[in-house]
Amino acid sequence: MAMKIFTGIILLAYFNIQCFAEDIYQYVDKNGTTVFSNKPVKGAKKVNLPPITVYASPMTKNDYNAAGYTNPVAPKKVKNINVVNTKNLGTNELGRNQVLSDELQHEKQALSDAQKALDTGKQTKLDSEKNNPEQYQARIQGLQDAVTEHEKNIDILTKQLGGN
Secondary structure, three states: OHHHHHHHHHHHHHHHHOOOOOOEEEEEOOOOOEEEEOOOOOOOEEEOOOOOOOOOOOOOHHHHHHOOOOOOOOOOEEOOEEOOOOOOOOHHHHHHHHHHHHHHHHHHHHHHHHHHHHHHHHHOOOHHHOOOHHHHHHHHHHHHHHHHHHHHHHHHHHHHOOOO
16 A cells, blocks of 8 residues: 555656646556556546646745835735734734735635636536546536635635634
């Protein structure tokens, strides 16, 4: 079991190095092991990978200082979130709240994009899916999972910021 997990991790690392330009195929070898490859073999099924999610890198200390987060700011209302009175918060807590607020906005945008992708995906069947409903369902499920993940992240961030 550990060897299969290790092999899976190695394969994922290998596929990440490939610029995702190649198709990925999955098959079960004669020993019953699931194999992923970029080379099509007899009996292999093409794997539809979900789109890559990209996040902004964390703020550097220079960015943090340049943005003025070290100075106390007046309390403000963010849409649907009650922001804590920041007058008595230390520099670290002010920065934490700002990072969480920024991340919440990124997640809301990512959720909107994921919902649009899901809506578009439901309306469109790829050529390879026309005779393969399981492949269509798998792609739609991947898009739905992305929406659900962003919804969970928004819920967690909202709670972290003190909202309900």
